Amino acid sequence: MNTFLLVILTPFLFSLLLFSIGRQVFQRITLLASALPIFLFIYFVSLTPSIINGEVISFFTSWVPTLGIHLDFRLDNLALLFTLLITGIGSIVFLYTSQYLKGHQKLLRFYIFLSIFMGAMIGLVTSNNILTLFIFWELTSISSFFLISFNNEEAESRKSALIALTITGLGGLALLAFGVLAGQLTGTYSIVEMLQSPEVFYQHQYSGFLLVFLFLAAFTKSAQFPFHFWLPGAMKAPTPVSTYLHSATMVKAGIYLLLRFTPHFKDNNIFFLSLLIVGAITMLYAAINTLFKTDLKGVLAYSTIGALGIIVFLNGIGTTTAITAAIVFILVHALYKASLFLVTGTLEHQTGTRDITKLGGLGKVLLPLAIAGIIAALSSAGFPPTVGFLGKDLIYEATLSGSIQPALLTSLAVITNIFMVFAGLIVGLKPFTGKKHTSIGEVKKPHILLWAMPLTLALLSIFFGIFPQTVEKLFTHHIVPALTQNPSPHLALWHGFNLILLLSAITLVSGLILYLIWKPSQAKEKLISYIEFLSPKSIFIKLGKGFLSISYFLTRTVQNGYLRKYILVILIILTIVLGAHIIFSQGVSLSIINDIDPLNWKEISVLIMMLVSILFTVLTKSRLSAIVGMGFLGYTICLIFLFYGAPDLAMTQFSIDTLTVVLFMLVLFHLPRYLDFSIPKRRFRDAVLATSFGTFLAFTIIEIINETPEKITSQFYADNAYLLAKGKNVVNVILVDFRGFDTMIEIAVIAIAGIGVFALLKLYLKKHQK
């Protein structure tokens, strides 16, 4: 087995292993679980030199060849950046959680889902087949659902998880549509091979659909306006989850998808323009929102949305510098935001609150944590020599050198970044300076893992800032040419005194002033809640409620639990459809064109028996005899099947009829008496309906008989039943061989029906016995 494939499968196998060792044992060896991400991180680091030298690690094997689904994994430079982030930050989060959730009852469950998530994420960024990419994409949504609803006793958590799943699930469906459409148009499901048909992506009649589906997928996953609102809700998850999924990795999957398909859409201006507009709206909207939050994680959530907006915006500018800036900013953001999240987590762990208005003056007690927070805040603010400075510089360089509206774009970027400076300082600096709030009691020193992990990330921010060439060598130098066909610009911390430096300084100073004068408070948070009804979230929830009430209404009217009503509705609709067909279509005749045999005495006698049993059933006054009449009718139908050469059908009908009669007998004595048996109006209505349905059906059957039958399919089965499946009974061969898969699903349905009846009745009994 290929090592690369094994590595991709490892997290899934690992989660199975965790599952099997059980909760008790796991509580004692939680720290060992971190071996998984660390091992994977080392593996990907060890591959780095060869990938930088232009090698591509790949694995290919057919999975479902008829559908074009292959296990096709490809680790190139772009995928490497993401795998390093996933496993690197994964290692930090795994280690951190072992302390953060120490002794938690559902710790094992947490690690199982975290492992599955990590595997799905690695699969997502290394899949070269768009359909397997879709599968991993959905897996990340599902594991995210379980991690958001981790505190599943809280209604709010469950609701947030459901909203997140709905929104990202919607995007997942769009991704499937995109994948299938792109696959059909280009003739391949391989992302790399799709590059060979560039015309599909910009001048084809369906390229508009491709764009819409791709955008839906990417924007929902990466929380772009107006789909952003699931992300603040997802903050209900434990902080390590927010760090890992909802800031550093999963929400970047949409960005990854956009970057991955940038070469495909390189000639499509609408692609870039849409990204520019959506990214700009998202970053401004989110940046302004950070002002009005008092929950640290609320601020972080909106600043994450803002950062994702910036990356999409950069991708929309689309120049070489902009793509470089986007790549660098992915790294910058992952490092400082994960660090800030972990700082927030430790603060909450130690003080029990995340309220900005209450946190302050903790710098002395939590000194190492304060250092981590401040460095991360500086990187977020773009202060030299952190890597954030590098990122901010590149952003301004990209907006200034872009071809469309450089002045406008630059000012948008500056405004957004001012708010980002503010957000970074609020989270990274505010809790550690000023006076301690009275409501916070004695604060204990945190466990080493709780401060060392955010500090590691913060120090990495400085490391990459001082050595920008490592970023260039490892990532941008190779990724950018692959995405834009142009060599990447040289990265350096110092560019001399120029406009960009001036803009950086303006951003920093304005952000600092904003931080000093604007104090978040409950009153301000309330202010924004007045216009909450206009937000996409409220609109979405209203839509959802409307949808629910429509389906409640439909269920109440159509599925009202009375079997006779169901049958009535079905028959009415069928009668209308058949009747409309008979009345409106031309050329329906009562005469039979095709030759059929005249009736013989056997058939006539069966018909008479049928009529008699029908009349008997309808007219009898007792239920028992009605059932006997129905059973008799069933047996006469068996006879008809037998005469026309369908012994299989006859046998089945015979057995089913017997069973039905038995079932009726069982419940018969317990049914209420015929109460409304003889309401003449209702009987009349039923008679009219039954007669007209029967008449229209008869017309339809005559029409069917007059058609010359198409025999290709049945001929194929008849010819090949013995040759291919070694059976002489064609019906049975179809059931167990040609259409065996249908039978498989049918027996699953039978099984569900059996279990359903059992569960319903037994539960009902138990409830009533109490």
Add this chain to the structure above:
Amino acid sequence: MKSIVLNTISKLLLPLLILFSVFVLMRGHNLPGGGFVGGLVASIAFILHAFANGLIETRKLLRIHPGFLIPTGLLIATLSALAPVILTGDPMMTGLWLEQDIPILGKIGSSLFFDAGVYLVVIGACLTIIFTISESL
């Protein structure tokens, strides 16, 4: 329903009907019959027994809860569908056949096991439904 005639006959009929249901199952590939009908016939056999002797007697006779037959049947059907993938590397549900015919039984192939799975699921579901309903009344 206590009737000596029905009582005696049902006890005699039960093994015969079950044998018949297996016969219907086995001949299905070449002649009218198959797992579905076979399963129904076997269910009728047990229900007849329950009618004559009471549900408790039939349950004793069965030893296991009929519900267990459902997953067993599904498992057999799934395994027979997956057998080609595991054994020969062919796509799912490809028919596999023994080279030699087995006396009396005739040709044995993976589809027979698939049908046996159907047979068990049908018995399991039918008996579960009918037993549950008659118990809960």
